[in-house]
Amino acid sequence: MEVEKEFSEKAKKDFALVExxxxxxxxxxxxxxRRYRRPVYHLVLKMVRNQEDAxxxxxxxxxxxxxxxxxxxxxxxxxxxxxxxxTNNCIDFIRKKKLNTTSIxxxxxxxxxxxxxxxxxxxxxxPQEAAIRDQKIHLVRAIVTKLPMKYQVLVRLRYxxxxxxxEIAGEIDAPLGTVKAQLHRARELLYDLVKGKRDVI
Numbered sequence: 001m002e003v004e005k006e007f008s009e010k011a012k013k014d015f016a017l018v019e020x021x022x023x024x025x026x027x028x029x030x031x032x033x034r035r036y037r038r039p040v041y042h043l044v045l046k047m048v049r050n051q052e053d054a055x056x057x058x059x060x061x062x063x064x065x066x067x068x069x070x071x072x073x074x075x076x077x078x079x080x081x082x083x084x085x086x087t088n089n090c091i092d093f094i095r096k097k098k099l100n101t102t103s104i105x106x107x108x109x110x111x112x113x114x115x116x117x118x119x120x121x122x123x124x125x126x127p128q129e130a131a132i133r134d135q136k137i138h139l140v141r142a143i144v145t146k147l148p149m150k151y152q153v154l155v156r157l158r159y160x161x162x163x164x165x166x167e168i169a170g171e172i173d174a175p176l177g178t179v180k181a182q183l184h185r186a187r188e189l190l191y192d193l194v195k196g197k198r199d200v201i
Contacts, residue, residue: 014078061086151186
């Protein structure tokens, strides 16, 4: 891939990591995750204003990005593309949950200094958006099957059936604190799986 000179050194490094990741280089996935996990989390947290939801949405953003790396357009920086995926994920979440938030109408700057606006789109998914959502579901399902069974159950209830933490506690007859702690552990394991650390399971 030929990288344009106007990109920063960090952006050029990202391009190289993306190319390696496309060739299933697990270390490249891990490095991209290390570089952007915290910025993406803080972006998401600013929008949804809830730490647990922000953790969930951060996982989804990286899952979607890694799934769609072949479609990445190098005319833009990887950070711009990743932040846009995370932002759109949050917009879908906010629309669905009808959250009261003001940050949706703000702008922020990506790594390259480009201004990005969080615009709300029409609430009906177009065919491309629906396809992306289906891809996300399939990817998450594939990753979840690598988790221990107790975590699989929790993740399915949280992500696929979209139950609240309180509803999950009632469903599996467990204390709310236990549900939150085990879902936190499940998220950690999911991150490890994304990074290729399959020996942790």
